[in-house]
Amino acid sequence: MPFRRSRLPAALGLVLCLLTACTPNQVLPRPGPSPVSDAHALDRFYDQKLAWGSCAPYATEEQSQEAFRTPGVECARLMVPLDYAQPQGPTITVGVLRHKASDPADRIGSLVMNPGGPGGSGMEAAARLVPTVANQAIGLRFDLVGFDPRGVGASEPRVRCLSDAERDAERASHLGDGTTPGSDAAWRAEGQDFAAKCVQRTQYGARMLANVGTRDVVKDLDILRATLGDKKLTYLGYSYGTQIGFQYAEAFPANVRALLLDGAIDPAEDEMRSLVAQGAGFASAFGLFAAACAKHTGCAVGGDPSHAVARFEELTRPLLTAPATAAGGRRLSYDDAMTGVVEAMYSQRSWPILNAALNLLATGDGSLLLQLADSYYERGPDGRYSSLQAAYYAVRCVDNPRQPPAAIAATYQQMLAAAPFLGGGRPDEGEPGICGSWPVPSTAQPHDPIRPGVPSPLVISTVDDPVTPYQDGVNLARQMHGGLLTYEGAQHTAFLHGDQCVDVNGLAYLVDGTLPPPGTRCPSR
Numbered sequence: 001m002p003f004r005r006s007r008l009p010a011a012l013g014l015v016l017c018l019l020t021a022c023t024p025n026q027v028l029p030r031p032g033p034s035p036v037s038d039a040h041a042l043d044r045f046y047d048q049k050l051a052w053g054s055c056a057p058y059a060t061e062e063q064s065q066e067a068f069r070t071p072g073v074e075c076a077r078l079m080v081p082l083d084y085a086q087p088q089g090p091t092i093t094v095g096v097l098r099h100k101a102s103d104p105a106d107r108i109g110s111l112v113m114n115p116g117g118p119g120g121s122g123m124e125a126a127a128r129l130v131p132t133v134a135n136q137a138i139g140l141r142f143d144l145v146g147f148d149p150r151g152v153g154a155s156e157p158r159v160r161c162l163s164d165a166e167r168d169a170e171r172a173s174h175l176g177d178g179t180t181p182g183s184d185a186a187w188r189a190e191g192q193d194f195a196a197k198c199v200q201r202t203q204y205g206a207r208m209l210a211n212v213g214t215r216d217v218v219k220d221l222d223i224l225r226a227t228l229g230d231k232k233l234t235y236l237g238y239s240y241g242t243q244i245g246f247q248y249a250e251a252f253p254a255n256v257r258a259l260l261l262d263g264a265i266d267p268a269e270d271e272m273r274s275l276v277a278q279g280a281g282f283a284s285a286f287g288l289f290a291a292a293c294a295k296h297t298g299c300a301v302g303g304d305p306s307h308a309v310a311r312f313e314e315l316t317r318p319l320l321t322a323p324a325t326a327a328g329g330r331r332l333s334y335d336d337a338m339t340g341v342v343e344a345m346y347s348q349r350s351w352p353i354l355n356a357a358l359n360l361l362a363t364g365d366g367s368l369l370l371q372l373a374d375s376y377y378e379r380g381p382d383g384r385y386s387s388l389q390a391a392y393y394a395v396r397c398v399d400n401p402r403q404p405p406a407a408i409a410a411t412y413q414q415m416l417a418a419a420p421f422l423g424g425g426r427p428d429e430g431e432p433g434i435c436g437s438w439p440v441p442s443t444a445q446p447h448d449p450i451r452p453g454v455p456s457p458l459v460i461s462t463v464d465d466p467v468t469p470y471q472d473g474v475n476l477a478r479q480m481h482g483g484l485l486t487y488e489g490a491q492h493t494a495f496l497h498g499d500q501c502v503d504v505n506g507l508a509y510l511v512d513g514t515l516p517p518p519g520t521r522c523p524s525r
Contacts, residue, residue, distance in 0.1 A: 041087040046226045050076035050096065058095050058123065058154040060387070062380040067127040073099050075123065078227060080150065080220045082204060083211050090204065094220050095154030096147045097123035098228075099130045103140040110228045111142040111510065112221070114149070116239030116263070116493075118214075118399075119391030121153040122146035132496055137507050145228065149244075150220055151212040152391045157203035159212060161194055161390040164383055171373070172333045174320060177424020178412025178433075187412075188405075191433035198390065199439055210440040212391075213398035218248040222255060232257035234510060238493045239263040239468060242459075243399075246480060247444075249454040258513060259457035259482075260506055263465060263493035266472040267479065270446045271400035271435070272411045275428060279418030281466035285345040286312075286421055288464060288490050292348070293355055300358035309421045315361050317423070324366030332366025332373075338425030340372030345466050347491040376427065396431065397438035401445055408432040448479050457482040458509040458516075460502065464490035483515035489524035499525060 055068035055075035068075070077093040101107040115125035126146025133139040151159040162170065175190060176183025199205045221244065225233045234257045237245040242261035249256050265274070290308030293299040300315070301308040319334035326332050344354035350372075357368035378386035403411070411432050416424055459482050461473020470486075477484035485505050487494040495506045501522035508514040 042081075042084075042223070045080055045087070045223050048079055048227055050078065050227050052076045052098065055097060055123075055127070058097075060153060060158075061378075061384045062382055063378060063386065064121065064124050064153065067124040068097070070099075070127040070130050073097055073127050073130065075154075077156075078147070078220070078224055080223055082207065084216060084219055092150060092204075092208075093156045094147055094150055094224065095123050095156075096145065096224065097126050099126065099139070099144045101139070101141055101143050102134065106141055107143070108141045108511065109143070109234060110145050110225075110230050111138060111234050111236055112145045112147065112224065112228075113236040114147070114238070114241035114244050116237075116241045117152070117388060117392055118149070118240045118395035119152055119386075119388040120240070121148050121386065121388075122241075123148050123154055129496060136503075137511050141511065142234070143228070145224075147221070147224060149217045149391075149395075151202075151208065151394060152387050157208060158387045159198065159208070159390045159394045160201040160387075161198040161393070164379075164385055167377070167379075167385055167389070168383070171336050171339075171377070172323070172331065174333065174335050174425065175430075177416050178409070178429065179416055179424070183424075184409055184412065184433075187430050187433035188437065191430060191435075191437040194393070194430075194434055195437045195439050198394065206440050209394055209438075210398065210443075212394050213443045214243055214247050214395065215399075215443045217244055217395075218251050221248055222252050225255060231255075234258045236260045236495070236510070237262070238495075240265065240395075242468075242476065243267070245457070246449045246476065249457070249480070250450050253452050253454045256454050258455060258510060260460070260495065260510060261457050261473075261476065261482075262460040262495045262506075263468045264459050264461060264473040264476040265468055266475045267449045268446050268475070269472065271396065272403060272407065272414075272432065275411060275431065276414045276418050277469050277472075278428075278467060279415050279422070279426065281469050282342060282345050282426070283419045283421060285464065285466035285490060286341070288348070289345070289351050289354065292351060298355070298359065300355050300362065312358070312421060313423070315358055319366075324361060324364055324369075326365070326370040327367040330370060332361075332370045334423075335425045335427075335429075336373040337361070337366065337369050338422045339376050339427045340369035341422070342427055343372040343376040348489065349491070393431065393434050393438075397435040398440060398442050399444050400435065401442045402438070403432060403436055405436065408436050449476075451480050454480065455513070456480070456515060458485060458506065459483065460485045460487060460493070460495055460506065462487045462489050462491060462494050465492050466490075467492040483509070483518075484520075485516050486521040487524070488521060494522075 052074040058075045059065040075097045081087040082090040114122045123146045148155040175186040242264045245259045290305040294303045294305050301311045323331035323333050344350040378388050459473050459477040494502045505516045
């Protein structure tokens with residue numbers, strides 16, 4: 001499962017982002033050069049009118065049902081080509097949610113956002129942000145717009161791979177860490193089975209999977225921009241959403257007004273290096289957790305941070321052979337315990353929950369750690385999962401070049417070395433094997449972004465971000481000649497998470513394009 005996922009404030013609820021609107025007579029920009037031979041082949045998509053209505057029919061599980069009840073939101077379906085090389089062929093739809101600017105007289109335009117993943121629901125994320133931004137410049141002056149990228153959430157068709165029951169069973173198993181005898185082969189076999197089910201269970205099969213990557217998402221985004229009536233795009237991207245942002249800028253540089261990119265991915269870093277770097281980030285975050293925990297009585301990993309990993313392993317290693325009991329007759333597996341820990345590492349605000357979960361585990365009760373793991377995997381109380389996991393692999397496996405078996409085996413060794421306390425139980429452990437077995441070719445390569453004439457973006461990077469390392473944001477700001485805002489915290493992403501310094505600087509950029517002075521840093525509260 002993914003590490004590339006933003007943690008917007010409301011996502012912790014289970015246990016705890018100057019555009020002038022176009023007038024109807026304005027001619028909106030069309031895309032740049034395209035492999036499509038007919039210059040007008042995409043006109044029917046760019047010229048469509050969105051039919052806005054109730055969001056209730058777009059909900060796919062309990063989480064989205066709750067979010068879509070947010071007052072003032074409305075939803076629509078955007079029609080796009082399944083395959084941009086054949087725009088006269090089958091069409092698919094992208095789900096879109098909007099909350100209109102509450103001060104129409106001073107409205108700037110649309111702010112389109114994506115929360116990350118790949119596979120995160122932009123519709124749900126936007127709905128959950130509405131209460132936060134209602135009385136800020138975003139809610140007053142922008143239509144806040146979230147979209148579910150092709151294959152995700154309310155978009156149709158969704159990428160489908162495993163049933164809910166199969167996912168529960170997968171989480172209960174442990175295939176090893178990829179380095180022990182037989183475990184690498186086990187991961188490859190499971191990856192092949194997973195890929196085959198994705199082809200069988202997703203409408204249009206391999207053809208859909210071949211066209212679900214970021215290359216195609218940014219083309220959908222440009223059609224969305226035009227149908228919203230915006231001459232140029234103002235965009236807020238978290239985590240993987242930053243990749244959508246910089247790839248959009250490459251594909252449609254003349255159509256960009258502003259890009260706020262928070263929790264950046266380094267475009268030049270390949271998949272394998274990113275997985276290893278994330279492991280190191282989570283190991284560092286665990287050390288910070290242990291140091292903070294040790295200052296208080298009742299710390300589950302003890303009062304000496306140097307012994308915290310050993311104490312943690314005493315609590316969790318027995319789960320390899322004897323899963324703990326949990327509420328509702330469920331069991332906590334070793335892998336789910338590690339996933340629960342990873343979930344809590346996304347924000348230092350969750351560290352008290354993690355300590356409580358580990359103390360509960362010491363009594364034999366895995367309920368709270370299992371709740372954390374459920375939150376990570378977006379499993380609702382009814383046992384239904386969102387589309388996050390299937391879409392994550394579908395996008396990652398076409399966005400990154402194939403790796404040979406030897407490179408995959410070496411990556412497993414490096415992942416384990418980078419985060420030994422997770423013992424090979426990290427949520428994305430199977431990604432190299434799954435992508436090595438993926439049935440369609442990749443559509444992208446790591447590279448420095450091309451930015452001819454793109455306005456300077458604002459990149460926000462957090463010093464102790466365990467998911468997208470701080471240096472990734474530094475690199476992206478340099479590569480795109482953008483502004484860099486440093487947040488001195490221990491969490492994944494920072495904008496609209498409650499820090500006044502970050503929010504003031506971000507809002508100034510979105511409203512009038514003002515970048516913070518070079519070297520600006522926002523201290524953690």
